Amino acid sequence: xxxxxxxxxxxxxxxxxxxxxxxxxxxxxxxxxxxxxxxxxxxxxxxxxxxxxxxxxxxxxxxxxxxxxxxxxxxxxxxxxxxxxxxxxxxxxxxxxxxxxxxxxxxxxxxxxxxxxxxxxxxxxxxxxxxxxxxxxxxxxxxxxxxxxxxxxxxxxxxxxxxxxxxxxxxxxxxxxxxxxxxxxxxxxxxxxxxxxxxxxxxxxxxxxxxxxxxxxxxxxxxxxxxxxxxxxxxxxxxxxxxxxxxxxxxxxxxxxxxxxxxxxxxxxxxxxxxxxxxxxxxxxxxxxxxxxxxxxxxxxxxxxxxxxxxxxxxxxxxxxxxxxxxxxxxxxxx
Amino acid sequence: xxxxxxxxxxxxxxxxxxxxxxxxxxxxxxxxxxxxxxxxxxxxxxxxxxxxxxxxxxxxxxxxxxxxxxxxxxxxxxxxxxxxxxxxxxxxxxxxxxxxxxxxxxxxxxxxxxxxxxxxxxxxxxxxxxxxxxxxxxxxxxxxxxxxxxxxxxxxxxxxxxxxxxxxxxxxxxxxxxxxxxxxxxxxxxxxxxxxxxxxxxxxxxxxxxxxxxxxxxxxxxxxxxxxxxxxxxxxxxxxxxxxxxxxxxxxx
Numbered sequence: 351x352x353x354x355x356x357x358x359x360x361x362x363x364x365x366x367x368x369x370x371x372x373x374x375x376x377x378x379x380x381x382x383x384x385x386x387x388x389x390x391x392x393x394x395x396x397x398x399x400x401x402x403x404x405x406x407x408x409x410x411x412x413x414x415x416x417x418x419x420x421x422x423x424x425x426x427x428x429x430x431x432x433x434x435x436x437x438x439x440x441x442x443x444x445x446x447x448x449x450x451x452x453x454x455x456x457x458x459x460x461x462x463x464x465x466x467x468x469x470x471x472x473x474x475x476x477x478x479x480x481x482x483x484x485x486x487x488x489x490x491x492x493x494x495x496x497x498x499x500x501x502x503x504x505x506x507x508x509x510x511x512x513x514x515x516x517x518x519x520x521x522x523x524x525x526x527x528x529x530x531x532x533x534x535x536x537x538x539x540x541x542x543x544x545x546x547x548x549x550x551x552x553x554x555x556x557x558x559x560x561x562x563x564x565x566x567x568x569x570x571x572x573x574x575x576x577x578x579x580x581x582x583x584x585x586x587x588x589x590x591x592x593x594x595x596x597x598x599x600x601x602x603x604x605x606x607x608x609x610x611x612x613x614x615x616x617x618x619x620x621x622x623x624x625x626x627x628x629x630x631x632x633x634x635x636x637x638x639x640x641x642x643x644x645x646x647x648x649x650x651x652x653x654x655x656x657x658x659x660x661x662x663x664x665x666x667x668x669x670x671x672x673x674x675x676x677x678x679x680x681x682x683x684x685x
Numbered sequence: 686x687x688x689x690x691x692x693x694x695x696x697x698x699x700x701x702x703x704x705x706x707x708x709x710x711x712x713x714x715x716x717x718x719x720x721x722x723x724x725x726x727x728x729x730x731x732x733x734x735x736x737x738x739x740x741x742x743x744x745x746x747x748x749x750x751x752x753x754x755x756x757x758x759x760x761x762x763x764x765x766x767x768x769x770x771x772x773x774x775x776x777x778x779x780x781x782x783x784x785x786x787x788x789x790x791x792x793x794x795x796x797x798x799x800x801x802x803x804x805x806x807x808x809x810x811x812x813x814x815x816x817x818x819x820x821x822x823x824x825x826x827x828x829x830x831x832x833x834x835x836x837x838x839x840x841x842x843x844x845x846x847x848x849x850x851x852x853x854x855x856x857x858x859x860x861x862x863x864x865x866x867x868x869x870x871x872x873x874x875x876x877x878x879x880x881x882x883x884x885x886x887x888x889x890x891x892x893x894x895x896x897x898x899x900x901x902x903x904x905x906x907x908x909x910x911x912x913x914x915x916x917x918x919x920x921x922x923x924x925x926x927x928x929x930x931x932x933x934x935x936x937x938x
Contacts, residue, residue: 354934355934356933357934359843363843377768397697400697400699401697401699403699404698412877412881412884414843414881418841420701423695424786427701427786427787428786429788431695432787440791523742523749526746527749533753533757537757537799537802538803540802541799544827616785616832619830623790623796626792627791627795
C-alpha cells in the first residue's frame with residue numbers, strides 16, 4: 351500500500367502547523383504556567399504527529415517529508431516527555447538557593463567521596479612532611495613556588511618588619527588573581543573526575559604534599575604562630591573548598607564504574623549532575639570569600655594584627671563552615 | 686562521520702533520528718567561539734576603562750574577574766540562553782541537546798562546559814578531539830559525562846507535493862488494470878525513489894537528470910508492461926511522473 355501523499359499532507363498540515371505554534375510558544379516562554387487544555391492539546395498533537403511520521407515512513411518514504419516530521423516530533427518529544435525541573439530563569443534567589451540549601455544537602459549525600467578527598471589530602475600532607483623531614487633538599491621539588499622557597503624565618507622577619515608589603519595598593523587585583531587561579535584549580539580537580547577519579551585523586555594528593563611540606567618547613571623553623579596566623583584565616587575556607595571540588599570529582603568518577611548499581615551509566619550520571627553543580631557553586635562562593643580574606647587579612651602580620659586574633663578568626667570561619675555543611679537545608683530535607 | 690545520527694525510540698514506539706555533528710564542524714564552531722571570547726574580553730576591558738574614577742586597583746580587579754567570567758562562562762551562558770547554541774554553533778548550524786532527546790538541563794550545560802578543562806588537555810582539545818573521533822555519537826568527554834550530544838540543526842520545510850504531479854490528464858490512469866499492477870508490483874521504496882527524483886529534478890545536472898529518469902523508467906517498465914498508446918511520445922521523466930502520480934494520488938484519467 352502506498353499513501354495518497356498529497357491528500358494526506360493536506361489533511362494533516364493544519365495539525366502540524368498548530369503543533370509548531372504551541373512548541374514555539376513553549377520554547378519562547380519555558381517558565382510560563384500552561385493550563386490543562388493547552389497541555390492536553392499539545393499531547394494530542396504530538397501523538398498525532400508521531401503517528402503521522404510512522405505512517406509516512408511506512409507507506410510513503412518521502413525523505414523530505416520524513417525529515418520535516420522527524421524534526422517536529424523531536425521538538426515535541428523533548429517538551430512532552432521531560433520530567434525534570436523545567437525552571438530556566440537564573441536569578442539571585444535561585445543561585446542563593448543552590449549555594450545555601452542544595453549544596454550542603456549534596457555534600458551530605460556523598461559523605462564517602464568527601465572522606466576520601468580528605469584522606470587523600472591528609473596522606474599527601476603526611477608524605478610532603480615526611481619527604482621534607484627526611485631530605486630537606488627536596489623542598490625545591492615539593493614546594494615549587496618562589497615566594498615559599500626561601501627561609502621561613504627570613505620571610506617572617508621581612509613581613510613583620512613591613513618590608514614586603516607586596517599587596518599594598520593592589521589588594522583587590524590580588525584577590526581577583528587568587529580567586530580566578532583557585533577556581534581554575536578547583537574546576538580541574540572536578541574535571542579530572544572524568545578519568546574515573548584518578549586525576550582528582552592525584553591532584554588532591556599533590557595539594558596535600560605542598561601543604562604538608564610548607565607546614566613542616568615553618569614549624570621546623572620555629573614559625574608555627576606565624577604559620578597559623580597566616581594560613582588559618584583563609585585556609586579554613588580555601589582548603590575545604592578544594593576538598594569539596596575533589597568530592598565532586600570523586601562523585602563523578604565513582605558514577606563511571608559503580609558496578610554494584612543496577613542503573614545504566616547514563617542514568618547514574620544524570621542523577622548526580624545537580625549535586626555536582628550545587629557543590630561547585632558552593633566551591634566558587636567559598637573560594638571568592640577565601641581570596642578576599644587572604645588579600646585583606648592574611649597578608650597583615652604582627653605587630654599590625656596579633657596572630658592569635660587571626661587564628662581565632664580562621665577557627666571561627668571553619669566552625670561556621672562545618673556547621674553550615676552539617677545543618678543547612680536540613681529542615682526541608684526529605685527523610 | 687557526517688552520516689552519524691542519534692536514533693531515539695519514543696514510548697509511543699516511534700523512532701526519530703537526529704543528525705550528529707562531526708568533529709570537524711565542531712572544531713570550526715569552536716574557532717568562531719574562540720574569536721567571540723577574545724572580542725568579548727576586549728570589550729569587557731574597554732567597559733571597565735569607562736569606570737576610570739574607581740581607582741587603578743579596582744579596575745585591574747574588575748578586568749581580571751570579567752576576563753575570567755567571559756572565558757569560563759561564555760559557553761554556559763550562551764548554551765543556556767540560546768537553547769544549546771553558542772555563537773559558533775549557531776553560525777555552523779549546530780546545537781547541544783540531551784542524549785535521550787529531552788530538553789537540555791542547566792546542570793548538563795554547566796558540567797559539559799566545566800569538563801572542557803579535561804577535554805582541552807594537554808593542548809588544543811586533544812583529549813576531547815580524540816574522544817569525539819572515537820565516540821559512536823561524536824561526543825567529547827564533557828558530552829559523555831553530561832549526557833549530551835551535538836546535533837546538526839535542520840528546519841526542513843514541507844515539500845511541495847502538489848507541484849510534482851502533472852496538471853494534465855494521466856493517460857496511465859485510464860488503464861485500471863495497469864494502475865492496479867503498478868500499485869501491486871512497485872514497492873514503497875521504489876515509489877519513494879521516483880518521488881524523490883521528481884522533487885530534486887531541478888538540483889540535478891542535465892546529464893544526470895536524463896540518466897536517472899531513464900533508469901527509473903526502465904525499472905518501472907520492467908515491473909509492469911505499460912500500454913504503448915498510453916506512454917507513446919512520453920519522455921522518461923514524464924513517464925516517471927505519471928507512474929508516481931498513479932502510485933501516490935491514485936490519479937484519475
